[in-house]
Amino acid sequence: DTHAISAGKPLEGIEYQQGTLAGYEARQYLLEKWGRTCAYCGMAGTPLQVEHIHPKARGGSDRIANLTLACRPCNQAKNTTPVEEFLRSKPALLARILKQAKAPLRDATAVNATRWALWRALTATTLPVATGSGGRTKWNRSRTNAPKSHTLDALHVGELAQVTGWPGRVLVIKATGRGLYSRTRTDRYGFPRLRLPRIKHVHGFATGDLVRATLAKGKHAGVHTGRVAVRTTGSFNITTATGTRQGINHKHIRLPQRADGYSYTARQETTNER
Template structure:
């Protein structure tokens, strides 16, 4: 299980403690719950204390970013917190495309009085700032920044290690890397191999075989002028690799024109997820540098090398723990369960919903806060009378009438009065669940 974050009476972060120790402090009245996710307690009778160095590590991804906190103890490096942060970039892109389509349809629609369109065009006055990224990409940067700030307030972090590139393109383009290095799996080969495995779907490009040992294969044989550039490399099983030998791909697949066409098209494509990570790497790096901590940057090949050497399973938070030089030897307890964090946003600024033609179909929004509660807050409701007697803990959906809905693990209970509710944690743009 996760360690429990601890703050002293002045909200200064101390070293995380074992859940049993936190339970003891709470039962004795020496501490109170400060935050539910991630679970944090605040001490009532203590200020200051001895702390060890803690390193914050990120493994940024297109859809999910791994987060790990690694403590530097006398017994060695040990992870004390792990989390998978799910981004909402795809949802943001979808919403922006929907809004653009509605606006375009309204502008092109024939109306009786088009005078409101006679103003000069304003789009020529718009300028993008230096380093501009689309909102769907910036949301990933903001998520990393948000959680770096939150964890810095809860844990004595002294340094940050971040995987800025999933694949080191300079190493992949290095013509001096020999085929022996690819097969033996040295660090330079890990960069190329991991890229090709992702690009070709972890299956043989020629026969589609899966869950078999795969080898790096030259599409155009080196004996006929082929190079070691990634555009000339693919993944093949041993049987296909030996069968193709030094033949041209046109000769080898002359009886499979569909497969030949597919492979030629795939060689010209780059990984979309890789493009997303590479586009945001500088923004993430510059953001983390502003924290005033020592920041180091590493590649994905180094991460995978560290993880496979320690025989850890593949997961985002485990990859985060294995980032960098200190990730070469880090202890991960078998009982540690990562926290799953899903970005859901802070609601929509859209005043009302629209129909398929872009016209309003609902009334304007009412007040956002009702009786001190807001939709998305985590509340505890103890109902003492009526048909719904019981205790409910979950997310609340507010109504102007003061009769709320509470979503728990057992479903949604409707019509609970605000008088029975007590807020545990305010809505913060994220949903939480514990990985089992």
């Protein structure tokens, strides 16, 4: 949120130390702006500290445009030395840093303009509208020690007091459509190859329905839950999580859920460190 971080609020000192959202967002922004490396020596993969380009002790401001990131040795070496003096032997680097510091937040500004136009349009509907930021999501997640996953990211969006837990399994809803209008299949030259039946329902079942088949004996003995593909013969195929069971008689099948254009599956919540 470039409005929040360029409003001229002090970003260091007590507020930053306590890890406020503003400070956290500012740090995320600086990491992006300065390429996650020390501005002075180019070191990556080292802890980086927020650094005043023009030292605070010499009247440098707390505004985001005067902040960069430096590794601890560079930060300590520079201390309150004016940046022009500190980089006297590296004029090209000095010029690059001063230019980068002043670089307008042009891309971010464009995104912001679009974002606020969207927000105004949504607010005009009089529905309650809340906004969040990627920085806030990450900040929330860092407070609850939640691992990184899409599901848990969604759980941490926006203003929240606390997250006390999360499910081990998540419901995955996938749009599958409601079948084809086409009444034929074509071969690779575009000629009709076979006619599809006009009637979609066979013995009350339609392809795509979520069904449960209970078979007492035979090679498919057991309970199978999955998507059914109907055939006019009354002998159906059921695709379960473990594979496709072919030739199951409709008499053994019950219908927990009619196909509604979506598939519903549960899966173990997995995390992927990014």
